[in-house]
Amino acid sequence: MKSILETIGSCPIVELSHSLVPSGKKLYLKLEQFNPNHSIKDRTALGLVLAALKSGHLAPGGTVIESTSGNLGKSLAMIGAAMGLKVIVVVDPKVSSTAVNWYKAYGAQVDMVNTPDGQGGYQRARIERVQQLLHEHPGAYWPNQYDNPQNPAYHDEVTAKEFARLDYDVLVGCVSTGGHLSGIARGIKRDRPQVKVLACDVLGSAALGGAFSPYLLNGVGLAWRSANTHLDCFDYHSLIDDHHAISMCRILARESGLLLGGSAGLVAYGALQCLYGSSAKSVLAIMPDSGTNYLDTLYDDRWLEQKNIHLYGVEALRQDLQANEFKRSRSGRDLESVPSLSY
Template identity: 35%
Template sequence: MEHSYESVLDAVGHTPLIRLTRVTEGISAPVYLKAEFLNPGGSVKDRAARHMVAAAERDGTLRPGGVIVEGTSGNTGIGLAIVAAQRGYRAIVVVPDKTSTDKLAVLRAYGAEVVVTPGGLPREHPEHVSQLARRIAEQTPGGWFANQYDNPANPQAHVDTTGPEIWAQTGGRVTHYVAGIGTGGTVSGAGAHLKGVSDGRVRVIGADPEHSTYGGGDGSPYYVESIGHYLHPDTAEDVWPQSYHTGVLDAVERIGDREAITVTRALARQEGLLVGASAGAAVAAALRVARGLGPDDLVVVLAPDSGRNYLSKYFDDDWLLRNGFLDGDRTRPVLGDLLAGAPAPAVVPATASTAQAREEFDRTGAEVALVVLGRTSAAPLRAAGDVVGALRRDSLKGDSLDGDSIEPLIAPALPAAGIGEPVDAALARIEGDWFAVLADGRVRAVLPRPA
C-alpha cells in the first residue's frame, strides 16, 4: 500500500515543498517553503528526535524501559515524547518558562513529564534548562540525556533526510537554502548535504533573531521561540552548540522580532500557511535573499513548526498589543501618542551601588529607573526580559547609603503596556503611579500615570 507505515516514526519526513506566491510579489526567483509542520509531531524536530533515539539504542546508552530526558524550548521534547510513546520509554522534558502554554499542553498530551524552569539564567546555573535536564538524567535510573545541542545525531538527521529530500524535490535546481539557527542542526546538516551534492554551488543562509549572539547581537532576550542564542550576562563562557557547524553557512541574516512576527501573520493570511515565528524569521530572510536573485535561481526556506503552538502569542492581537508589536488602530489615542520628547528610560544595573544609582538619577533627571541585568549592550532600548525591578530616586536618602548595594531598595518591575494600546484601556488595566511602555518588546519609556 502506497504511503502506509508500520509506525508513526516511519511517517517522519517526506514533507512537501510549497511555492510562496503572494508574499513574494515583485520577486522573480521562485521561493519554496519546506513544510516541516506536516511531520507527525508538528515540527522539524521529529527528524532529530528519531535519529538521536535510534543512535542511542544502537550504542546502548538508551536501554529498553529507559527514560528519555531533554532540555528544550518544546519542539524537540514533543518529537522525543512521540518516539518515547511509540518505543515504550518514559519522557521527561525540561522547558524554560517562556515556552508557550500550547506546547506544554501538547507535551503532556503525549505523556511527557514536564518540568518548567526559569529561562533567563546563566548557563552555569544549576536550574538552567540544560543543566537541570542533565542532572535529572543522571539521577534517574535508566535515564538518557538526549542533549540535542551537542548530539551529532541531530545534524546527521538532516544530512540523511532533509538535505536529500530538498535536492530530489527540486531536481537539483536549488541554489539557496535558508533556515533558522537554533541548535544549528537543521541549517548545518541539510546545508552540508546540499553543498556536497552540488559541488558547493548551493548557498546556505542562516536566519537569526536580531539580538542573538549567532549573528553578532548582544544576546539579550527576544520573542521568537526556538531559534537564536540567548546569553545571560553572568554566563562565564558563551558556548555554542556542537550541532551548529558555522563553516557550512555562507551568511547570516539578522531578523527583528517585529519583522518575523509580521511575516508569520502574512503567511497565514496571504498564503494559507499557519507557521511559527521561527518560520516567519526564516521566510523574512529568504525574501531578502530572493530579492537579489533572478528566475534561474531557486530558494528553499525551511518552516520548522506550526502556528498552532503559538495561537496565544503571535496570532493573539492582545498579546501583541501588550508587548508593543502592534501600533494600534488609531481610532483613539494610544500610548505612543504620549511619547513625544520622552527620553530613553534611566537604567541601573542590579549590581550597582547606591552612589552609582544616584549618579544615573542626576545624569538623567529621572524619578524612577529600570533595574536591569548588567549587560554591555549596543542596543538603544533594554529588553523587557532583562528588567528585574525598579528603583525610585526618593529611596536613595542620605549619604550614608553611598557605599551600599541597591539590592534592598529594588522594587518589583513596573507594570508594562504596549506602544499601540489605547491609553484608556491600558490605564484601566495597569496599576501604580509609574509604568513602562514597550515597543517591540523593549522599554521605550517610563511614564507617570496621567492625572
Template identity: 45%
Template sequence: MAIHDSVLELIGGTPIVRLRNFTVHNGGQVLVKVESANPGRSIKDRAAHFMIEQAESSGRLRPGDTIVESTSGNLGKSLALIGAAKGYRVILVVDPKTPVSVLRYAKALGAEIELVDTPDESGGYQRQRLERVRQLRAGDPRVFWPDQYRNPDNPRIHAEHTAGEVLSDLPAFDALVASVSTGGHISGLSRMLKGKLPGLTTIAVDAAGSAAFGFPFRGYAMRGLGLAWKPGNLDLSVVDRVHLVDDHEGIATSRALARREGVLVGESAGAAVFAALHHAHHNPGSRILAVAADDGANYLGESFDDDWLRERGLAAVLDDAALREPDRLVELARCPAHPAVPVESLRAEEDRDDGLNHAA
C-alpha cells in the same frame, strides 16, 4: 495507501510549496519546505527520532529507561510523541517562553514537565535548563539525555536523509535559508547540499538578540530560533551569510503567510521567509528554498494573538501597514533592520577579539 505500523513511520516526506503572494518582481522565487507536515508538527521529529534510534542501537537507551531533555518547545513535542509510541518515560525541562500549546501537546502524550523559571545573568533560561537536566541525570544510568545541541546525530539525519528528500523534489536551486537553534538542520542540510550543488548559498537566520553567532545576548520574543551561546552543532564552515531578524519582521511574516498563503507556520519560519525575500531582492532570478521548521498552531495563543503582541510591545505588527500585507513586507525585506552579512566577517571579528584577549 499504505498501512503503517507506527506513527513514527510518518516522519519525513514533507512538501515544498511555492509562495504566490510573496513575490520579488525580478524573477526570484521563494519556495518553502513545510516541516509541520511531520506527525509531531516540526522538523525536530527527524532529529529526535534518529537520535533515539541511534541510542537504542548502541545500547545507551534500553526499554524502561527515561529520556530527559532541555527544550523550548518542538524537540519536546517530538520526544513526547516518540516516548508514547515506544514506551519511554519522557521528562522535558522547559522555561516560561515555552508556548502553552506545546506544553499541552506534550502532556497529552504523557510527558512530564519540569519548569525552570529563574533566568541566568543574561536573562536567558538555557543554562539553567541544562543544569536541571544534569541534576535529573546525576548518578542514574537509566536516564538518557539526547543533548540536541551537541549530538552529531542531529545534523547527520539531515545530511543523510532530509537533503536527499530536498533534491528529489528540487534538483536545482540557488540558495538555502534556514533558522538556527541547535544548528542541526542547517549544518546537516548545507553540508550535503553544497556537495551536490556547488554554487549553493546558505543563509543562516537568527533572532536579533541571540548569541548563537557570537553577538551579545539581549533576548527576543520569537521562539524556535536563537540561543544564549553558540551551539555545538552549528558548523559555520557550511554557512555563507547570517541574517539577524527582528521580532516584528519574523512575526509579521508568519502572520501574513497564514492570512495570504494559507500556510500556518511558526515564528522561525516567518523569519526564514523574510530573510529569503531579502536575498531575492539582491540576487535577481534566484530560486530560494526556505525551511519552515514548525507549525503556527504552536503559537495561536501567543504571536497569532493580538493581545499577546500588544502586551509585549509588538503592536506595530498589528498597526503598521508595512507589516500587514505581503507586498509591503516584500518591500520592507529589501532594506531590513539587519541586512545579511558574510559569515567571514563574523570569523574576522572573533579572531580580532581573541587577539585582544590574548594581548590583555
C-alpha cells in the same frame, strides 16, 4: 505502516505566490509542519533516539531527559510513547500551555525552570536542570540536541535527500541548535556545491556571534553557539527581529493560507531578503513548524500588544526588503566577516 514514526519526513514543497516575491524570482517553502507533530523536530528527535538505541547509550524502556523550548519535547514525547520510553522534558515559562498539555497527552513528565540565567535567558538554566535530573535518574539518556553530533549527522544522511529534488540557488533555514541546518547544508553541498546557504537567526541570539539579549520568538536562537552550529556550512547570515518575523507570519496566514510558526516567519523574511538583495533567482526555505503552536501568542492581538510588537504591513516590509544590503562573505566561508542584516 506499522508505527506513527514511519510518517516522519517526506514533507511537501510549495511555491509561494505572493506580491512580496520579486518578479521573475521563485521562493519555495519546505513545509515541515506536515510531520506528525507539525515540526522538523520530529526528524531530529527520531535521529537522536535511534542513534542512542543503536549505540547502547539508551536502553529499551529507558528514560530520556531533554531541554526544549517547545517542539523537540513534543517529538520526544511522541517517540517515547511509541517506543515505550519514559520522557522528561525541561521547559521554561516561554513555553505555551498548549505545548505543556501536548507533552502530558503523550505521557511525558514536565519539569519547569522558572529562574532565568544571568543573561536573562533560560537555555542555560534548563541545561543545568537537565544535569540535576540525570543524577536523580541513573542510566537516563540526554539527547543533547545542542552538541550531539548525531543531530546534524541524521539530517545530513536522511533529511538532505529530500532537498535534492528541486533546483534552486540558495537554501535558507534558521539557526537554533544548528543541527538541522548544518546537517542539511552539508548533505546538499556534498553533491551540489554551487548551492549557497543562508543561516537566519533572531536578533538577540548569540548563536552566530555577538552578545545575547532577550527576544520573544520560540524555537530559534541561543544564548551561546552550540557545537552543532557548523559555520563552515553557511555562506550568508541574517539577523531578523521579532517584529519582522511575526509580521511575516501574520501576512502569510491571512494572504496565503499558510499558518506558520515564528521561526518559519523569520526564515521566510530572510529568504525574501536574499531574493531582493542578491542575484539569486530561486530560494528554497525550510519552514520549521506550524503556527498552531502559537495561536495564543503570535496570532493573538492582545499578546502582541502586551509584548509591544509592531506589525508591519506588506508595503512596509517591501520597503525594508528593498533597502536591505545583502552581501556574501568575502571568503565564502568565514561567517564572522558577513555583515549582519538586522532590522
